[in-house]
Amino acid sequence: VELTAALHHSVSRDELLLHYQPVVGAQDGRVVGHEALIRWQRPSGLVSPAEFIPLAESAGLIGMIGLWVLRRAAQDLRSGLIERASVNVSALEFEHPEYARRVQRVLEEVGVDPDQLVLEITESALLDARRAEVVLAELRALGLRIALDDFGTGYSSLSAIATLPVQIMKINQSFTRDVGLPTPAGARALEVVRSIVALAGALQLEVVAEGVETPEQAQALMQSGCHYLQGYYFGRPAPLG
Numbered sequence: 001v002e003l004t005a006a007l008h009h010s011v012s013r014d015e016l017l018l019h020y021q022p023v024v025g026a027q028d029g030r031v032v033g034h035e036a037l038i039r040w041q042r043p044s045g046l047v048s049p050a051e052f053i054p055l056a057e058s059a060g061l062i063g064m065i066g067l068w069v070l071r072r073a074a075q076d077l078r079s080g081l082i083e084r085a086s087v088n089v090s091a092l093e094f095e096h097p098e099y100a101r102r103v104q105r106v107l108e109e110v111g112v113d114p115d116q117l118v119l120e121i122t123e124s125a126l127l128d129a130r131r132a133e134v135v136l137a138e139l140r141a142l143g144l145r146i147a148l149d150d151f152g153t154g155y156s157s158l159s160a161i162a163t164l165p166v167q168i169m170k171i172n173q174s175f176t177r178d179v180g181l182p183t184p185a186g187a188r189a190l191e192v193v194r195s196i197v198a199l200a201g202a203l204q205l206e207v208v209a210e211g212v213e214t215p216e217q218a219q220a221l222m223q224s225g226c227h228y229l230q231g232y233y234f235g236r237p238a239p240l241g
């Protein structure tokens with residue numbers, strides 16, 4: 001309860017900030033964009049989004065916080081601090097009937113090129129496929145791209161990517177963790193990633209592999225055909241500048 005009350009004031013007290021983690025091209029390791037990851041700086045210390053995003057969702061604050069994230073990322077793009085950004089969208093935000101219109105308003109207010117922005121949604125946002133189809137079409141019409149985050153960890157993976165207009169697939173760390181290990185588990189993990197990449201290729205989706213922590217992982221994932229890599233090996237989430 002106390003934390004929820006504090007979260008209410010986090011925006012006006014200027015306690016929210018974004019960390020950015022680089023996403024690199026798998027072939028050349030060049031930074032192609034950044035994922036925005038929210039942080040809450042309280043007087044008592046940093047609170048993880050794993051803790052306060054669920055709180056924001058249950059307290060009806062996620063709409064406000066989500067738009068704050070989008071606006072800040074758009075401003076950082078506009079000021080040239082970064083070239084491309086992806087922003088995580090909660091399933092609850094995505095469900096709001098005014099969501100696409102709100103996004104449009106932020107884009108217009110800030111004056112950012114929608115081409116520079118990716119919205120990351122999880123499969124749980126797509127459970128209502130008919131609703132998702134409408135929202136995705138609206139967002140697409142704004143010129144944004146959509147990434148399916150944490151691919152493979154939800155319920156609806158295959159039907160979602162088969163029927164919905166997403167452009168990017170992010171392979172969850174649970175699939176990439178063992179890739180590159182010189183063990184049977186490593187070989188199996190690589191085969192799973194390969195088959196996901198083949199599926200994505202057939203659907204003309206770009207693939208980002210997440211959770212890349214070692215050069216062995218990076219090498220194997222690159223050879224498996226992933227287009228982009230992200231993880232501590234290339235850079236941890238950090239403030240800009």
Ligand code: G
Binds near residue numbers: 048053088090237
């Ligand atoms: O950085 P990490 O500990 O940063 O993030 C933990 C979880 O919080 C992840 O599932 C991540 O997607 C989520 N998260 C980080 N930033 C945001 C945000 O701005 N909005 C939403 N909805 N989730 C976020």
Ligand code: G
Binds near residue numbers: 037149213230232237
């Ligand atoms: O749910 P989503 O994929 O948006 O969240 C990404 C989460 O993974 C964030 O908490 C981010 O800080 C974390 N993360 C990013 N790279 C790595 C990594 O290489 N290893 C681990 N363990 N976590 C990572």
Ligand code: MN
Binds near residue numbers: 035088149
């Ligand atoms: Mn994400």
Ligand code: NA
Binds near residue numbers: 151
């Ligand atoms: Na993810």
